[in-house]
Structure formats: structure tokens, C-alpha cells
Amino acid sequence: MEFTILSSLLVLIQLIGVIIVVAYLLTRSRIFLEVLDGHPAVKTQVILILVFGALSVYGTLSGVEFMGAIVNVRDLGPMLAGLLGGPWVGLGAGLIGAAYRLSLGGFTVYSCSLATVLAGLFGGVIWLARGRRFAGITIAVLFAILMEGFHMLLALALCRPFDQAVTVVSTVALPMILANAAGMFVFAFIIENLQNERKMQAERDTLLREMERKNTELAIAAEIQQSFLPDTITQIEGYDIAARSVMAKEVGGDFFDVIPLEVVPLGTGKLGIMIADVSGKGIPAALFMALSRIVVRVNATWYAGKPAAAIRDANTIISHDSKSGMFVTLFYGLLDSTSRTFTYVNAGHNPPIHYSAADGTMSELEATGIAMGVMDDAQYTQDTVQMAKGDLLILYTDGITEAENTQLEMFDVERLKKVILTSRELPSGDIIQKILNAVRTFTGNQPQSDDITLMVIRSL
Numbered sequence: 001m002e003f004t005i006l007s008s009l010l011v012l013i014q015l016i017g018v019i020i021v022v023a024y025l026l027t028r029s030r031i032f033l034e035v036l037d038g039h040p041a042v043k044t045q046v047i048l049i050l051v052f053g054a055l056s057v058y059g060t061l062s063g064v065e066f067m068g069a070i071v072n073v074r075d076l077g078p079m080l081a082g083l084l085g086g087p088w089v090g091l092g093a094g095l096i097g098a099a100y101r102l103s104l105g106g107f108t109v110y111s112c113s114l115a116t117v118l119a120g121l122f123g124g125v126i127w128l129a130r131g132r133r134f135a136g137i138t139i140a141v142l143f144a145i146l147m148e149g150f151h152m153l154l155a156l157a158l159c160r161p162f163d164q165a166v167t168v169v170s171t172v173a174l175p176m177i178l179a180n181a182a183g184m185f186v187f188a189f190i191i192e193n194l195q196n197e198r199k200m201q202a203e204r205d206t207l208l209r210e211m212e213r214k215n216t217e218l219a220i221a222a223e224i225q226q227s228f229l230p231d232t233i234t235q236i237e238g239y240d241i242a243a244r245s246v247m248a249k250e251v252g253g254d255f256f257d258v259i260p261l262e263v264v265p266l267g268t269g270k271l272g273i274m275i276a277d278v279s280g281k282g283i284p285a286a287l288f289m290a291l292s293r294i295v296v297r298v299n300a301t302w303y304a305g306k307p308a309a310a311i312r313d314a315n316t317i318i319s320h321d322s323k324s325g326m327f328v329t330l331f332y333g334l335l336d337s338t339s340r341t342f343t344y345v346n347a348g349h350n351p352p353i354h355y356s357a358a359d360g361t362m363s364e365l366e367a368t369g370i371a372m373g374v375m376d377d378a379q380y381t382q383d384t385v386q387m388a389k390g391d392l393l394i395l396y397t398d399g400i401t402e403a404e405n406t407q408l409e410m411f412d413v414e415r416l417k418k419v420i421l422t423s424r425e426l427p428s429g430d431i432i433q434k435i436l437n438a439v440r441t442f443t444g445n446q447p448q449s450d451d452i453t454l455m456v457i458r459s460l
Helices: 005-027 032-037 042-061 076-085 087-104 109-129 137-158 162-228 282-302 307-321 412-422 428-443
Strands: 064-066 069-071 239-246 254-259 270-278 328-336 341-347 353-355 362-364 383-386 392-396 452-459
Touching: 005 042, 005 076, 005 162, 032 042, 032 162, 042 076, 042 087, 076 087, 076 109, 076 137, 076 162, 087 109, 109 137, 137 162, 239 254, 239 270, 239 428, 254 282, 254 452, 270 282, 270 392, 270 452, 282 307, 282 328, 307 328, 307 341, 353 412, 362 412, 392 412, 392 428, 412 428, 428 452
Parallel strands: none
Antiparallel strands: 064 069, 239 452, 254 270, 270 328, 328 341, 341 383, 353 362, 353 392, 392 452
16 A cells, blocks of 8 residues: 555544544553552552553554554653653653663664653653643643654654654654643543542542531431421419421521420429421521520510510520521510410510401410610510400411412411411310411422411310
């Protein structure tokens, strides 16, 4: 077959295909992880020397002879060896390829052999300069082009007769430069993809570990928050009290409480009742909830019969400690079984609904002050509602009234009142369940967007 630049280039491309397949298989082996990390063990270095040295020999064996010279991709193996394993690996692979080339003789024997050794050595120097890492596509391809150009200069400098060297170089320079650059590009592309895969895998692993850590923290936070809610609702004579919280996330900002603590009673026949909703959701809201609950509890036991004073001082403390702009709407009242009254403070909370059994009417216990945590000098007043036999008091958070269906309609207060009317004869716990069922039916497949907390007080 007549020798042309195109025919020689096609032959070299075929050779590169074989070299790339072998190199690709090497990148998928376990030892290659050491190479990517920049710290190949001695055993790994020996394997790299042998593999890329063999590829250099193959590049010579399969080359095309032209005027006593061999058109080949011999230098590609040592270049890759140096770029992947450092100067010693590149030098070792280069010496293997050069030794075989020396055995073949020819007028280009010395320039070709020297170029092969230097290809591996220079590749290793680049590896060191890049911090013991593969240089990347651009530098690797540029190195291949310059290295083969240097190879051609060596041939012109060392090969004689000079006229024959000029003829050979002018004919083989372009296909050898293009073939080695193409082979280097494909292999560098494989390496870069492999590095990106490792990077993405490392990021996925980090993300999974972070998610696992956060899930653990959320589980702990949820357990702690659940411990804040009463396991059982303290009952006093003449009343049936029930409460329930359904969080939108693992933890939230809604809470309810019955005061006092068993250790510090408010007095015989009296019970503090509280429901609240912290702005925001998740762990920040849960932490603010814990602070608010403790502060209100302490002040409620200190001002046993004065709900307004208790909330006023609690607000001052909460406002001073609130650095993030969070606030809490809260309803707190004192239930008295002797006087059959409920004395309350509504700090910007959803107005509880009072159902009067005597005339079947419903009224709302409107706000008597602003949300807590907004102003440290806010003033609060208290009001009193009579709790006759059969009366109901429904305390709730906006997760009930603002629950949306698929048409983005809200459940609202009117629907809540209708459920209360239809279930007014039931025990408190059953009324709560009826309300929750009505909300679920209304929202359908729409996910819960806010925490839901309910408390029902029935006067017996």
C-alpha cells in the first residue's frame, strides 16, 4: 500500500483504539484509585510501568515503516505513564519502549529511543508540578502535541543523512502529532470523567451522611419536643379536658400545656391552660417553643391568680432573648372549678371558640394583647368567661383554619364552628377527633403545611 499521510493516520488511529481500551480497563481496576489519589504504592507503580511499557512496545510493533523510520504511537504509553504515576513510572515505561526500539535499529533509532524515554520523564515532571495529580485534558493534549513536535526536532538534530531525515519528518510529523494528541485526548477524557464520578460519589456520600446526621438530630429533637407535651391531661372537678398536636414536620412550633407542675400547684380546683404557636417551623421554632413554654410556666406559677401579669413578665423575658425576630402567639387562661370561670389572656392568638349550651351561641375570645416577643414593654389585659354546664371551649392553632384543599380554599373558622355544633354532645377527645377528621377530609391529598394543635374543655 502506498504510504500517505492519511493512510498512516488511519493506521495510527487503529493502534490508539487498542491502547485506549487497555488503558480504560486499567482505570476501572482497584489499583487505579491509588493513582487518582496521587499516592500509588510501589506495586502499583511497577504494574503501571509494565502496562504502559508494553503499550509502548505495541505502538512500535504495529507502526508503519517509511524510509527506514517507523511511524508509530510509541510515545503515548510513556507519556500516559508519567502523567499518571510520576517521573519514575514514566521513565520506566519509556525505557521499556526505548529498549525495544533500540533493538530494531534504523537511522532514526537514537532520536526515537531518546524521545520515548523523555516522553515518560517529562510526563512525570508535569505530574509533580500539578501536585501529584493528572494534569487534565488541556495540559495533557498540549503536552502530547509538544512532545511529538520535540520528537521531530530530535530526529532532525540526530538523524543522518539530513535530507532523508527532513523527508521523513515532513511526511510523518502531522499524522504522529495528530494521532498521539487524539489518543491523549480520549484517555484524558476518560480520566476526567472518572474523577468527576469520584467527586460526585464523594459529594453524594457527604450528603447522605449529612442527611443521616440531620435525621438523627431531628429524631432527637422530636423526642425532646414530644416530652414537653403532657402525656396525660390533668383533670379538675367539673371539666373534661383533651388536647392533641399534629406536627407538619418532625418538629414544630405549636404546643399546649396544662399548668401547674405537680410540684407547684396553683391552688385547689384551679388549672392553668395554655396553647401557643411559634412563628416558623422546624428546629428553630421548636427551640423557641421550648424557651417560651418554660418562661410562661415559671411566670404562671409565680403569678398564680394573675394571668395578665404572668404573660406581661414572660413577654419581657422572651423579647430580650429573641434575637432572630421570632415571636409566639399564645393563649393562657386559669380554669377555676369553684367559680366556674375561665380567666384568660390572648396574646395575639387565634381566638378560641366558646360554645354556650344555654342558648347554642358561639363567641370568640378575642386578643387582649399582641404576640409575645414583638415588644418587651407590651401590655396585656385579662378577661373572664363563665363556663356553665354543657359549655365548650375550643382552643386551636391556625393549622386548623388555614388548612387548604386542592383548590387552595381554607378550612376557615365557619367550617370549624359547624363541626363543633354537630359534635357538641361528645366527650372532649371525640370532638378533637371529629375536627381532625373534618380537616383531613377537606384537604384531601393536599399535604399538611402547618402544625395543628387542638384543646377542648367541656364543662360537666
